[in-house]
Amino acid sequence: MELYLERGFEQTTVADIAERAGLTERTFFRHFVDKREVIFGGQADFQQMFVDAVAGAPDAASPLDAVAAALHVAAAQFEPRRAWSRERQRVIDANPALQERELVKLAAVASAIAAALRERGVNEPAASLAAQSGMTVFRVAFTQWIADDNTREFAKIIDEALAALTNVTSAG
Amino acid sequence: MELYLERGFEQTTVADIAERAGLTERTFFRHFVDKREVIFGGQADFQQMFVDAVAGAPDAASPLDAVAAALHVAAAQFEPRRAWSRERQRVIDANPALQERELVKLAAVASAIAAALRERGVNEPAASLAAQSGMTVFRVAFTQWIADDNTREFAKIIDEALAALTNVTSAG
DNA sequence: TCAGTGATGTCAGTAACTGACATGAACGAT
DNA sequence: ATCGTTCATGTCAGTTACTGACATCACTGA
Numbered sequence: 150m151e152l153y154l155e156r157g158f159e160q161t162t163v164a165d166i167a168e169r170a171g172l173t174e175r176t177f178f179r180h181f182v183d184k185r186e187v188i189f190g191g192q193a194d195f196q197q198m199f200v201d202a203v204a205g206a207p208d209a210a211s212p213l214d215a216v217a218a219a220l221h222v223a224a225a226q227f228e229p230r231r232a233w234s235r236e237r238q239r240v241i242d243a244n245p246a247l248q249e250r251e252l253v254k255l256a257a258v259a260s261a262i263a264a265a266l267r268e269r270g271v272n273e274p275a276a277s278l279a280a281q282s283g284m285t286v287f288r289v290a291f292t293q294w295i296a297d298d299n300t301r302e303f304a305k306i307i308d309e310a311l312a313a314l315t316n317v318t319s320a321g
Numbered sequence: 322m323e324l325y326l327e328r329g330f331e332q333t334t335v336a337d338i339a340e341r342a343g344l345t346e347r348t349f350f351r352h353f354v355d356k357r358e359v360i361f362g363g364q365a366d367f368q369q370m371f372v373d374a375v376a377g378a379p380d381a382a383s384p385l386d387a388v389a390a391a392l393h394v395a396a397a398q399f400e401p402r403r404a405w406s407r408e409r410q411r412v413i414d415a416n417p418a419l420q421e422r423e424l425v426k427l428a429a430v431a432s433a434i435a436a437a438l439r440e441r442g443v444n445e446p447a448a449s450l451a452a453q454s455g456m457t458v459f460r461v462a463f464t465q466w467i468a469d470d471n472t473r474e475f476a477k478i479i480d481e482a483l484a485a486l487t488n489v490t491s492a493g
Numbered sequence: 494t495c496a497g498t499g500a501t502g503t504c505a506g507t508a509a510c511t512g513a514c515a516t517g518a519a520c521g522a523t
Numbered sequence: 524a525t526c527g528t529t530c531a532t533g534t535c536a537g538t539t540a541c542t543g544a545c546a547t548c549a550c551t552g553a
């Protein structure tokens with residue numbers, strides 16, 4: 150991250166990273182499948198957080214309610230780390246290859262959420278739709294939350310985005 | 322595509338492709354930014370089709386109606402090419418790097434649709450939410466449409482997916 | 494006929510990634 | 524205490540995607 154922020158992702162070679170970490174290039178590739186993965190380290194926890202929250206939602210909760218609950222758990226986790234989130238996103242936004250990988254990660258989370266919903270008895274395609282809609286809301290809200298001029302709470306932004314989604318899709 | 326189907330994407334080197342096409346490797350890279358782009362050739366048309374359809378929807382149409390109209394245009398285009406769509410998707414599904422690129426392409430379309438919606442006077446975040454929801458529906462419906470056991474029309478599947486989306490998001 | 498433009502070839506180089514093998518520290522069993 | 528195993532790391536050689544620089548040659552319009 151240091152190096153990526155200093156000189157950008159493309160300008161940083163794996164050799165550079167390895168040197169900074171006091172390791173060899175080969176060892177780097179034993180810890181990360183590729184150069185881009187470095188920045189997506191917390192993925193497992195991130196995904197599990199959503200899955201647990203969906204699984205733990207009240208039985209009575211609708212699919213979207215369960216997903217909404219998960220989004221709020223996520224919001225609470227992120228709230229104290231806005232500065233860090235912004236820096237990280239700046240690195241990602243500066244590089245297409247990283248954006249590509251980010252999409253994969255979000256898709257993986259959506260897929261895991263869909264599985265968790267199916268576990269709750271939700272059928273397809275409702276499970277996938279609810280899961281992917283949830284991640285869409287997350288992305289849109291996250292973007293607003295880290296925007297320069299924003300001072301509002303992540304949870305609040307998520308609520309509004311959810312309301313906007315309901316509004317957009319029910320009006321159709 | 323021939324080579325990708327024969328031996329798989331990873332097992333096909335750019336040198337192989339160039340040879341088959343009667344060109345040099347260097348020339349290949351003058352036509353495609355990278356090895357993966359080969360399979361996403363029609364992207365510009367694909368995207369434009371959505372944008373035009375959204376722009377051309379009746380003024381009275383809600384954002385989701387406009388997107389739904391675009392999905393139907395897309396369905397009509399794809400309908401006669403189911404076999405081809407399946408082969409292509411098989412290649413993509415067999416390779417993570419291609420799936421990654423596919424997500425980028427779909428995200429680009431969603432982004433273009435959002436812009437077209439804004440052109441129609443739709444505000445954010447409604448525009449992005451409607452656009453991304455639309456692409457979500459497209460993906461889910463497309464997957465069902467090319468499934469082994471499916472014999473139904475793409476348009477019909479899209480309608481059902483749209484209904485399921487409305488149902489899922491309004492029930493929340 | 495000639496100057497310019499554009500597509501292609503050639504060649505050398507960088508950097509991501511991989512496989513094979515060697516080394517050495519940690520650690521449990523005897 | 525020593526031995527054998529396991530695991531993380533180093534070393535090295537190789538492949539392949541991709542890029543920049545320069546040469547060639549067909550085509551085109553003045």
